[in-house]
Amino acid sequence: MVNYKLIFLLLASVLLCAGCTGDMTPAIAEPVFFTATLPPTSAPQATQTIAPLAPTLAIAETAGLILVEGMTTTQVNVRVEPSTASASLGLVGIFVKVQVSGRDASGSWFQILYAESPTGTGWVRAEYVQVNSGVEIRPVDVSPASGAGGVVLQKVNVRSGAGVDYELLGVLNSNDLVSITGRDSGGGWLQIEFAAAPDGKGWVTSEFVRAVGVENLPLIGAAVELEPLDRAQPLAVQDGDSMQSPLAVTVFSVTGSRALQVQGDVSAPDGDAEDWVQFKSNGGVVVIEAACPQSAMRVEVWNAGASVKRFSCGERVTMNVAADSGFFIRLVQDEAGYTRYVLKLEVLPYETID
Secondary structure (H helix, E strand, O other): OOOHHHHHHHHHHHHHHOOOOOOOOOOOOOOOOOOOOOOOOOOOOOOOOOOOOHHHHHHHHHHOOOOEEEEEOOOEEEEOOOOOOOOEEEEEOOOOEEEEEEEOOOOOEEEEEOOOOOOOEEEEEHHHEEOOOOOOOOEOOOOOOOOOEEEEOOOEEEEOOOOOOOOEEEEEOOOOEEEEEEEOOOOOEEEEEOOOOOOOEEEEEHHHEEEEOHHHOOEOOOOOOOOOOOOOOOOOOOOOOOOOOOOEEEEEOOOOOOEEEEEEEEEEOOOOOEEEEEEEEOOEEEEEEEEOOOOOEEEEEEEOOEEEEEEEOOOEEEEEEOOOEEEEEEEEEOOOEEEEEEEEEEEEOOOOOO
16 A cells, blocks of 8 residues: 655655755855045145355355255244344245254254345244254354343343333343343343344343343443542533523513523533523613622623623623614633622613713
8 A cells, every 4th residue: 555645745855955055154245445545735835935045055165164954844034143132134934945054052043044144144943943853053152242141031021121111122032142231230130132122222131031241231320420529619511502592582672571580600611611691672771780699700792793891790781772783691700610690681761871
């Protein structure tokens, strides 16, 4: 008897195995990665080129200087001396090649070849010039002509006088070198050369400057002690008056002034030996009187360029004066000594005088 149940089971197994393979693990696709590539950038270009170097290179070769090539990292001022107190010769732009010929003792400033300079060289801040590491740059002697100099220790104000109340002229930076020309009597302020000031001088507080040689500098603004005089009498101060430029001038008139009083002094042989006073009148009689403690002073009346009357101090003189006539009075110290005087002029009603 045929076993149909067994045959059915065998046929089902064959049909199921017909769809089988040798690897039952599903395949997984590998991810694809893309790397972004930026377009190439050009090297930065200089915004300004240094002035032609041919003349300065010739000077450097003649002097036997060893030059080191550098490049500015920003726009920099080229100065006459290694200090921002010094005058500027011009500007060098960013990323400009320069020839370094020296440095100051602290290494804060580089001396470079600069064709616009009368000497062929100038100074720039070393922090703004890139040179190869380890390269040797020769030191340059930058001692000030005055023999006294200093190094600024930190940023400090420069003023027009020795005090914080004076006008602000500018600012100095740390490691600036300064030439010191004077000091105040208290020692708290130093006078320096400062190109930006109207007179080329400025003042900084001494606590921010490491200075050398200031003890021999003059005291600026200190009282000067005069040599004692070998005489007790005073001297008349030179007032610069003359016939062309009188000490006092007046015009007498009927409706205007009719009197004048002038105080002054004269001395000889030293000091101001004479004074001049001018007066005009519309006519009449003029009374002239000079009062003084002693009679060593002479009084002269001048008209038309000549002396017309002379008298001594203490006398009273009257004169007929023509209308619109110009007269001068000259007060002169006759002998060695000093005289303080009071000169009085008065116009009286016109009358004839013998």
